[in-house]
Amino acid sequence: MERLKLGFIGGGFLGHFMAAAMEHVRNVELAGIYSPHSGPKLSAYARERGLGDATVYPTIEELCKNVDAVAVFCVNYARVEVMEQIAAAVKAGAQLKGLIVDKPLARNLKEARRVVELGNQLGIPVSYFENQLHMKPIKAQLAQLAPQQRTMGPMSLTRCAEEHAGPHSAWFWDPTRQGGGVLSDMGCHSIAVGWYALNPLGKPIDFLKPVSVSCEVGLLKWGLPRYREVLKKRFDLDYEKTPAEDFTTGMITYKNPETGQLSKSQFTNSWMFEKQGLRVFMDGMGPGYAFEINSLVAPLTIFIGDEAAEAAANAETALEKSTSSRGLLAVHHNEADVYGYTDELKDTGDAFLKGQNGMMTLEYGYEIVKLTMAAYMAAEKGVTIDLTDPAVQKELETYIPAIQQGLGADQLYGRK
Ligand SMILES: NC(=O)c1ccc[n+]([C@@H]2O[C@H](COP(=O)([O-])OP(=O)(O)OC[C@H]3O[C@@H](n4cnc5c(N)ncnc54)[C@H](O)[C@@H]3O)[C@@H](O)[C@H]2O)c1
Numbered sequence: 001m002e003r004l005k006l007g008f009i010g011g012g013f014l015g016h017f018m019a020a021a022m023e024h025v026r027n028v029e030l031a032g033i034y035s036p037h038s039g040p041k042l043s044a045y046a047r048e049r050g051l052g053d054a055t056v057y058p059t060i061e062e063l064c065k066n067v068d069a070v071a072v073f074c075v076n077y078a079r080v081e082v083m084e085q086i087a088a089a090v091k092a093g094a095q096l097k098g099l100i101v102d103k104p105l106a107r108n109l110k111e112a113r114r115v116v117e118l119g120n121q122l123g124i125p126v127s128y129f130e131n132q133l134h135m136k137p138i139k140a141q142l143a144q145l146a147p148q149q150r151t152m153g154p155m156s157l158t159r160c161a162e163e164h165a166g167p168h169s170a171w172f173w174d175p176t177r178q179g180g181g182v183l184s185d186m187g188c189h190s191i192a193v194g195w196y197a198l199n200p201l202g203k204p205i206d207f208l209k210p211v212s213v214s215c216e217v218g219l220l221k222w223g224l225p226r227y228r229e230v231l232k233k234r235f236d237l238d239y240e241k242t243p244a245e246d247f248t249t250g251m252i253t254y255k256n257p258e259t260g261q262l263s264k265s266q267f268t269n270s271w272m273f274e275k276q277g278l279r280v281f282m283d284g285m286g287p288g289y290a291f292e293i294n295s296l297v298a299p300l301t302i303f304i305g306d307e308a309a310e311a312a313a314n315a316e317t318a319l320e321k322s323t324s325s326r327g328l329l330a331v332h333h334n335e336a337d338v339y340g341y342t343d344e345l346k347d348t349g350d351a352f353l354k355g356q357n358g359m360m361t362l363e364y365g366y367e368i369v370k371l372t373m374a375a376y377m378a379a380e381k382g383v384t385i386d387l388t389d390p391a392v393q394k395e396l397e398t399y400i401p402a403i404q405q406g407l408g409a410d411q412l413y414g415r416k
Pocket residue numbers: 009010011012013014015034035036037038073074075076078081082102103104130131169185
């Protein structure tokens with residue numbers, strides 16, 4: 001079997017998760033890594049499991065010259081710079097056959113445009129990674145409810161959420177480096193999967209046209225003095241001066257361009273989720289039918305009493321961003337598969353080996369950044385954003401949310 005030699009740019013949390021997913025994927029191997037931090041650790045992890053040579057390269061150019069395709073899994077604030085280095089490597093002779101860029105494509109539309117431009121200039125297959133569109137339960141409900149969609153009509157409402165207790169690295173919490181708070185970080189997942197699940201059967205993923213966006217953001221936990229202190233100590237961040245939102249909810253209205261029918265998708269995301277760990281939740285309904293997915297309903301539960309918990313704490317092995325190591329715990333024995341990482345790698349491996357794009361292009365990633373920016377704009381202005389207005393579309397092109405500029409304190413502490 002032909003295998004795609006993949007190189008990771010960024011070998012942190014996501015790099016490790018993707019390597020774990022690779023254990024279940026036969027057409028892709030981890031050939032190389034470029035990562036300013038934790039490259040050797042990821043390489044050792046991959047080699048132990050026979051996932052590929054996982055050679056650590058000192059530059060992006062060296063990596064690009066020694067692999068078939070590269071995956072951008074790095075911090076948000078280095079996306080444009082990394083894309084420029086990939087473009088320079090190809091110009092210098094690297095023979096890449098594919099480029100992956102994980103969510104979010106970029107922090108705002110100005111950066112997103114540059115990422116799309118640089119990616120498309122390479123003239124090779126591309127794949128925007130949004131794992132939730134590849135989740136097996138999402139695909140299963142689509143297949144299971146296909147006859148109902150055909151006879152009763154398409155879905156009319158989806159509600160999607162991804163929530164946990166807060167990110168693991170300091171840069172995620174810094175709105176200027178990450179691009180905002182939880183809306184920028186995880187809103188993109190829920191917005192994308194909500195749109196996808198609403199799309200009528202057999203239509204392209206961008207078939208439904210987004211017409212309006214409403215949104216609220218809040219700083220409900222990490223702005224409290226006690227928790228600001230935690231962030232100061234843990235990450236040296238000042239959330240009194242430069243906060244980001246830890247909660248968001250909003251609604252996107254879509255129009256079917258053939259029938260004119262309106263449908264809605266609600267997103268809810270938080271970094272203040274006080275349950276067992278990461279929860280991915282989606283539900284949807286059409287006339288006479290519905291689906292519901294809740295990642296905290298795991299096939300395995302375990303119980304650890306106080307005495308045993310004091311002897312050994314192993315919370316992170318149960319669930320991403322676990323908050324507890326005792327009591328009745330949900331355990332996912334294969335989280336990489338549950339969240340769709342396995343399927344997105346396999347899909348893209350197949351596509352690149354055939355010389356084709358993955359399921360999503362960079363332009364699709366751009367549309368998701370646009371919806372995220374429209375959501376920030378709606379929250380900042382306190383109005384519903386009309387995406388059918390050309391003046392609004394123009395404004396979005398250069399819009400940088402106040403929160404992303406580090407100027408979100410008045411908005412988030414209700415001072416205006
Ligand atoms: N699809 C998902 O569900 C999912 C999950 C987690 C993270 N992510 C995304 O993956 C990206 C990385 O997140 P993470 O959790 O791995 O963060 P992390 O902090 O754990 O790791 C970030 C990595 O980026 C590397 N890096 C820093 N500066 C760099 C540069 N200039 N060039 C190249 N690499 C650089 C670091 O060395 C580190 O290995 C983020 O964009 C995040 O949104 C996606």
